[in-house]
Amino acid sequence: MKILLAGINGQLGQELHPMLVKLGDVTWVDRETLDLSQPDMIRQVIGEVKPDLIVNACAYTAVDKAESEPDLAMAVNGSGVGILAAEALKLGARLIHVSTDYVFDGSQSHPYQETDPTNPIGVYGKSKLAGEEAIQQVGGDYIIVRTAWVYGVGGVGNFVKTMLRLGSSRDELRVVTDQVGSPTWTKDLAEAIVCMIQNSPESGIYHYTNSGVCSWYDFAIAIFEEAKALGFPLQVQRVVPITTAEYPTPAKRPAYSVLSHRKISAVIGTHPPHWRQSLRLMLKDYQDN
DSSP states (O other), X not given: OEEEEEOTTSHHHHHHHHHHHTTSEEEEEOTTTOOTTOHHHHHHHHHHHOOSEEEEOXXXXXXXXXXXXXXXXXXXXXXXXXXXXHHHHHHTOEEEEEEEGGGSOSOOSSOBOTTSOOOOOSXXXXXXXXXXXXXXXXXXXXXXXXXXXXXXXXXXXXXXXXXXXXXXXXXXXXXXXXXXXXXXXXXXXXXXXXXXXXXXXXXXXXXXXXXXXEEHHHHHHHHHHHHHHTTOOOXXXXXXXXXXXXSOOSSOXXXXXXXXXXXXXXXXXXXXXXXXXXXXXXXXXXXXX
């Protein structure tokens, strides 16, 4: 199987690469060699590689910056993804695309199912929804995997690495407590994607996060507890819970981002690991690196 992996330098792409190599001949591309805002580049790369499977782990993910760069966010996450889907259809290739909880507005109080109405409240979420809709409009053989609160050892930055960095130099941190979701380790997400490749479920949308629910404040507390137990050099003494209103950002974020696992659990044959268990394993990996 010839596989094209887009987004090799991201935290998910770095986890996926060694797993995909076991499944076939992998050609990986980064933003320099496959810019999703450049339609001709997309067509050229796919035309040269002629993959049987395209795994798109590439996206415009700067949630706040997207508010001031809506055209770029929409080009990468929306129209660029549509071109990926169209080129995959021409080749008869399967497309696996990673999307986000931000397609929902967060007003629900029970886990979002794949069929629940979408209603993004920011540019980033709107651009990701545009990508989903473009894939569905093109049709063909596709899987859209929505995930949330992603963190991993690789990539530029994420909440876990930010907390470790700030916690090593500050006595006190203030963290939002009225946004609730499920932290998701990139390694677990990558393994679920590989399992889906192997099991070939029907085309459609699937939700995957780690199990369990917490606020960003709860997550921060857990990060510091687990990191201290592993001997990370931390200075932080207090984590103060604050509201979203006390920490204004350019982009609105869903207050409730919990996604249902029912559909994907039936495909991969198991329930996703609990987020706290995966956090512990990620911190050990991070420490070893």
